[in-house]
Amino acid sequence: MRRALLAITGLAAGTTALVVLKGAPEDRQVARELPVGVPVGTPDRTGPATPGATPQRTAATPRPTGQPSSTAGRTPAARRTTPGGDAGTRRTPAAGRTTAPKPTTRTVTGPVVSTEFGNVQVRITVAGTRIVDAVALELPQGGQSDLRSDRVDAAYSGTSGDVVRQQGANLDTVSQATATSDGYRRSLQAALDQAR
C-alpha cells in the first residue's frame, strides 16, 4: 500500500499516460470486477504470464490507474492481489482469440528515470496496439511521502477526528471549502457560532 502511494506521487505523469493508453473503459471494468470474486491467493493466479516480472513490483504498478473509490475499506492484502487479477483477466480475451489474426506481442523496457524520490523504470507489454501489462522494475522506497501516508478514516476515528458535536468546546473554528449560505446553516461552524 505504501509503495502504491509512492507510485502515485512519483509517477504522476507516467501513470496518466498509462490510463489513456489502456484502451476501452469496459476493458478496465472487467479487470476491476473479476478479482473480487476470485479467492485471495488462488494458486493458478500466482503465475503472471509476463516472463521475469517481479511479483512485488507488479503489485504496486497498476494501482494508480484509477481504482474505484469504493476500495477505501479494503485491506492491504486484498489490494495487492488485484493487480495480479488485472493482468490475468486482461489476458483472457487474448487467449480466446485463437482464430483471429494473432497480435504481435512485444515487451519494451523504458529507461531508468531519476526523480527526486529515487529511480523509476517501467516495462510495458504491447499486444498489437494495446498495452496489456505494465510493470515497474524499479520504484523509489522511503521518503517523506511514505511517512505522510495515512488513511483519512484512521484520523477520523482517532481523537482529532471525533464527531465534533461531542467535543465542540475544543474547537474554535472550522476550515472548509467555500460554503454557500445554505451550506453554512448545516455546517459545524454554524453550530460553533451558535454555541457561543
Add this chain to the structure above:
Amino acid sequence: MGTAISLDLATDLPAAVLRTLADDTFRWLREVDARFTTYREDSEVRRLDRGELPPAGASADLRAVLARCADLWADTDGFFDAYATGRLDPSGYVKGWAAQVASDRLVAAGAVDHCLNAGGDVRVRGHSSSGRPWRIGVRHPWDADATCLVLTGTDLAVATSGVYERGHHVLDPRRGVPARGLRSVTVVGPDLGVADAYATAAVAMGVAGVGWLDRLPGHLHAVVTDDGRLLRSTALPLAD
C-alpha cells in the same frame, strides 16, 4: 460572495472598542463583496470585465488584486486562473485576501487575539479567550459534522478548497473539465489569500497537486484524496 463570516475577538479590550472593531470588520467585508462579486452585474469586477470600466479607472484594491492573481497564475503553473470560467472571477483569491486585510487591521488596532473565518477560510492570531492557542478543525470531506484534522497555532492562515457534494467542482483551467483526484486540500501559510489560491490550484491539478504542494516553500498542507487517503506535511501543527 454569499458566505458566512465569523469573528471571535479575544483580546481584553473595552466592549465598545470591540464592537467598533467588529463593525469595521464586517463593513469592510461587505464592501469587498459588493465591489468584487460576480453575482451582481453592477459590481466593479463585472463592469471591468464587460469593458465598461477602463482598467486605469479601477480602484487601487482591484488593480492590486488583479496583479496578485497574475502572480498566482504564474506561481501555480496556470492552475490558479481568475479567468478559468471564461470571464473574470477573482473570488478564489479575494475572499482570503479580504479576510487577511481585515485581520491585519485588527492587529494594527490592538486586537492581537482574534479568529476570523470567512466562508471556511480562517485567519487566527494570538490566543483564544481560554488563553490557549486557537484550534482550527478541518472539515471531513464526507461528513459535514466532523473534522478530519485539528490544527493549532497563534499565527496561521488556513484555507481549504475541494468538493464535498455532487454537482460542485473545481475546474481544471488547462483542460476546461472538472478536476479529479483530490477531494479536499488545506493549505497553511502566512497569507490567507495566497493559501486559498494555492489550495484551489492543487485541487485543479488533481493527484499531481500532492507533489506540487510538497515542494511549495513556506506552506504546509493536508490533502484528502478521492479514495479516502489523508496526506499531510509532517510539520503540520496538529493539536494534541
